[in-house]
Amino acid sequence: MGCAGSKGPPARPADVKGVRPPAPEPQPTIPRVKLVLLGDSGVGKSCLVLRYVRRQFDPQSQVTVGAAFMSHSVHLPDGSTVKFEIWDTAGQERYASLAPLYYRGAAAAAIVYDITNPDSFQKAKHWVGELKKNAGDNIVIVLVGNKSDLVENRVISIEDGEELASQHSMLFAETSAKTAAGVSTVFELIAQKFASPAASGPAEARPPAASSSPAESV
Amino acid sequence: MVSPTKPGPRVSGDFEALLSQAHSRSSSEVVGPGDEQCSVVDASELESVPGSEGAATEQGPGPAVQLLEQAATAAEEGRNEDSEVWRQQRKHLFVLTHSGKPVYSLHGDENALAGLMAVMDALISFMKDQGDSLQSVRAGRHIIVFLERGPLYLVAAAATGEPVSVLHLQLHLLHSQILCILTDGFQKVLTRNARFDTRRLLGGVDGILEALHTSFEVDPSAFLVAFAPLRMPALLRRSLLLALQTAVREGGALYGVLLAGSKVAALSQGASRPLHPHDLLALGAFVRGSPSFQAAETFSPVCLPHFNPSAFLHAYVHYAHKDAKVCLLLLSTQPDSFMRLADAARRFRAEVNDSGALQAAARSGLQAGEGQVSISSLPALAGGGEPGMTPLLHFLYKHPGRSQFVLATWDALAARGRLPQDVVPHYARIHAAVFRKDEEFREPQPSPLRVYYHSTDEYAAIAYASAEYELYALFDPLAQKLAIVQICQRLCAWVKGSQQDLFVPM
Ligand SMILES: Nc1nc2c(ncn2[C@@H]2O[C@H](COP(=O)(O)OP(=O)(O)OP(=O)(O)O)[C@@H](O)[C@H]2O)c(=O)[nH]1
Ligand SMILES: [Mg+2]
Numbered sequence: 001m002g003c004a005g006s007k008g009p010p011a012r013p014a015d016v017k018g019v020r021p022p023a024p025e026p027q028p029t030i031p032r033v034k035l036v037l038l039g040d041s042g043v044g045k046s047c048l049v050l051r052y053v054r055r056q057f058d059p060q061s062q063v064t065v066g067a068a069f070m071s072h073s074v075h076l077p078d079g080s081t082v083k084f085e086i087w088d089t090a091g092q093e094r095y096a097s098l099a100p101l102y103y104r105g106a107a108a109a110a111i112v113y114d115i116t117n118p119d120s121f122q123k124a125k126h127w128v129g130e131l132k133k134n135a136g137d138n139i140v141i142v143l144v145g146n147k148s149d150l151v152e153n154r155v156i157s158i159e160d161g162e163e164l165a166s167q168h169s170m171l172f173a174e175t176s177a178k179t180a181a182g183v184s185t186v187f188e189l190i191a192q193k194f195a196s197p198a199a200s201g202p203a204e205a206r207p208p209a210a211s212s213s214p215a216e217s218v
Numbered sequence: 219m220v221s222p223t224k225p226g227p228r229v230s231g232d233f234e235a236l237l238s239q240a241h242s243r244s245s246s247e248v249v250g251p252g253d254e255q256c257s258v259v260d261a262s263e264l265e266s267v268p269g270s271e272g273a274a275t276e277q278g279p280g281p282a283v284q285l286l287e288q289a290a291t292a293a294e295e296g297r298n299e300d301s302e303v304w305r306q307q308r309k310h311l312f313v314l315t316h317s318g319k320p321v322y323s324l325h326g327d328e329n330a331l332a333g334l335m336a337v338m339d340a341l342i343s344f345m346k347d348q349g350d351s352l353q354s355v356r357a358g359r360h361i362i363v364f365l366e367r368g369p370l371y372l373v374a375a376a377a378t379g380e381p382v383s384v385l386h387l388q389l390h391l392l393h394s395q396i397l398c399i400l401t402d403g404f405q406k407v408l409t410r411n412a413r414f415d416t417r418r419l420l421g422g423v424d425g426i427l428e429a430l431h432t433s434f435e436v437d438p439s440a441f442l443v444a445f446a447p448l449r450m451p452a453l454l455r456r457s458l459l460l461a462l463q464t465a466v467r468e469g470g471a472l473y474g475v476l477l478a479g480s481k482v483a484a485l486s487q488g489a490s491r492p493l494h495p496h497d498l499l500a501l502g503a504f505v506r507g508s509p510s511f512q513a514a515e516t517f518s519p520v521c522l523p524h525f526n527p528s529a530f531l532h533a534y535v536h537y538a539h540k541d542a543k544v545c546l547l548l549l550s551t552q553p554d555s556f557m558r559l560a561d562a563a564r565r566f567r568a569e570v571n572d573s574g575a576l577q578a579a580a581r582s583g584l585q586a587g588e589g590q591v592s593i594s595s596l597p598a599l600a601g602g603g604e605p606g607m608t609p610l611l612h613f614l615y616k617h618p619g620r621s622q623f624v625l626a627t628w629d630a631l632a633a634r635g636r637l638p639q640d641v642v643p644h645y646a647r648i649h650a651a652v653f654r655k656d657e658e659f660r661e662p663q664p665s666p667l668r669v670y671y672h673s674t675d676e677y678a679a680i681a682y683a684s685a686e687y688e689l690y691a692l693f694d695p696l697a698q699k700l701a702i703v704q705i706c707q708r709l710c711a712w713v714k715g716s717q718q719d720l721f722v723p724m
Contacts (some may be wrong), residue, residue: 002352041421044230044437046510046513050513052383061420062508062509062510062513063421063510063511064516065422065508065510065511065516065518066516066517066519066535067516067518068510068513068514068515068516069515069517069556069560070514092421092422093418093421094399094400094419094420095418095519098519101553101554119388124608131543182468194367211568
């Protein structure tokens with residue numbers, strides 16, 4: 001389509017698996033984690049990032065063009081810190097063929113759907129397939145069912161989400177960017193996977209699907 | 219600011235002579251036998267411009283008019299609010315495929331207008347049978363103009379008084395804007411598969427296409443083939459430009475553009491591939507019509523059709539000053555260049571913050587009309603004065619060498635109840651008359667000096683066009699011609715004297 005012809009970038013050598021080795025900087029031990037958000041237009045990817053990074057919710061959130069970049073440091077309870085480099089991609093169809101540009105070399109991906117929109121759940125399955133095929137075996141994937149505040153419009157049950165997640169060994173969470181429920185859980189689940197070697201308890205990482213009886217008010 | 223103590227060097231006395239000759243002679247006659255340097259375009263020619271579609275209607279009025287009636291009926295049969303929309307709007311823009319599938323409609327939902335689109339499609343095939351010359355018809359208050367581009371038809375129906383050449387150009391630019399978003403790749407898909415639904419690829423672009431439409435209404439960039447520079451102190455602009463050039467070099471970018479709202483504050487480009495003003499227009503609409511850029515640093519594919527309609531460039535986009543809509547764009551051919559561009563941009567911001575250049579650009583961008591020249595701030599001899607105290611109502615000055623133009627603020631016209639969207643079409647007609655573009659739009663070529671004068675109840679309009687400058691100005695209709703000519707001379711001199719502040723160095 002219109003987007004054909006753009007080949008993804010080669011991952012920078014230093015960026016293999018998306019976890020950059022400590023840069024020669026003052027804080028030499030903070031791991032950087034490239035995290036990409038994927039999912040249909042309108043599911044709330046930008047709102048999730050905005051909620052997490054700036055603690056805001058914008059009901060008038062505007063459709064993303066290209067991909068927005070934000071970096072954000074998380075301090076985990078165990079005292080370790082992880083710096084996220086977040087790519088909030090555009091969900092519009094014309095960008096689908098450009099997605100490799102953003103997920104290639106990513107350490108983690110959040111595949112987001114809207115629990116009130118079955119099409120967006122189908123789209124999420126598509127992204128799962130694409131990541132499994134192209135993104136390398138080590139990428140950490142979280143499946144995120146967003147808009148959990150819209151209880152009466154729910155179409156995709158928690159079980160549907162959990163099932164898809166466990167089929168593909170992904171983490172799972174439901175969130176509401178509007179109420180903030182579950183949002184920091186998503187980022188912390190990922191951060192724990194990359195926290196400094198000492199604290200790197202995948203020990204913390206419970207078995208993916210079970211990991212996440214969604215930590216919010218449904 | 220230099221006040222014009224002496225008349226402008228370029229606008230010499232024979233200017234006046236030309237003007238008086240323009241009046242004494244009959245319409246559109248060449249001034250001075252054998253003098254090919256000068257031609258005068260008279261009002262009667264202007265009058266003929268909006269009506270020049272007569273040629274079109276003459277060739278095949280019967281069936282075309284029937285089809286248009288069908289089109290009107292189809293519009294009426296649509297949902298009521300949509301037929302209301304159809305009748306009330308001054309301008310409609312439609313895009314449809316060869317098989318009549320709707321792609322885009324400026325107002326309202328393409329689905330509701332599907333019947334209309336189908337009739338448009340029939341109309342187009344009918345017109346195609348008539349041969350290439352048939353590109354427009356008149357239907358009541360509306361002129362309908364067609365353009366075919368690849369597998370797409372573009373249609374404008376306008377009651378704005380804009381000449382056919384300008385509407386034709388707008389369709390061309392609408393097509394370019396779609397390419398700017400998609401490249402021309404989708405056209406190949408559509409050619410292979412006529413059932414392909416292009417709208418799927420155009421989700422969320424309404425803001426961008428509306429920004430383009432707004433620019434058609436309120437600024438003359440499209441038909442002048444020029445861009446509007448941000449007015450700011452030359453020294454500070456110099457430091458903006460240096461910092462921008464550094465960022466382009468360090469980021470390995472092809473182009474650097476600093477926008478302030480709808481104006482260009484600085485531009486860094488290779489001498490070999492200057493940005494085409496129409497690519498800059500598309501880029502500006504792309505940025506203004508994409509509010510998500512204000513939320514965060516963004517990396518987005520964007521296609522510049524004059525540069526290469528088949529490939530994306532990769533744009534680093536970041537608002538350096540949100541309130542003033544000062545936005546930095548670094549365009550690269552490298553899809554993996556974000557980090558490098560972002561680093562270069564960070565240094566750029568630090569530098570222009572320290573030098574105060576960013577604040578100066580922001581200040582200018584926040585002024586009324588984003589720093590357009592206010593008539594009350596001009597020297598009195600150059601037509602300066604409060605509305606009502608000077609015969610000069612408005613002006614537009616183009617620097618053809620730099621492809622830039624300066625526009626006056628609209629307050630004097632506003633005081634007479636005139637909006638930019640009333641006046642810009644007027645300039646478009648004058649421009650078309652001066653450059654004799656009645657049919658298909660061609661880019662203005664450097665031309666011999668032309669002088670144009672036309673007076674109505676509302677304004678006296680005057681235009682001078684040469685390879686070095688173009689001035690278009692509107693005066694109170696009661697103003698003395700001699701006064702008009704003198705003001706124009708001084709105004710040109712003032713612009714020349716202030717050009718360091720007014721124009722972006724290239
Ligand atoms: N009720 C509710 N609405 C939400 C929530 N999250 C996002 N929204 C709304 O959903 C709409 C789309 O949100 P965005 O974050 O812009 O969607 P996106 O996934 O970034 O979309 P693209 O940028 O087009 O890919 C906005 O109107 C938001 O206000 C949520 O948790 N609950
Ligand atoms: Mg978004």
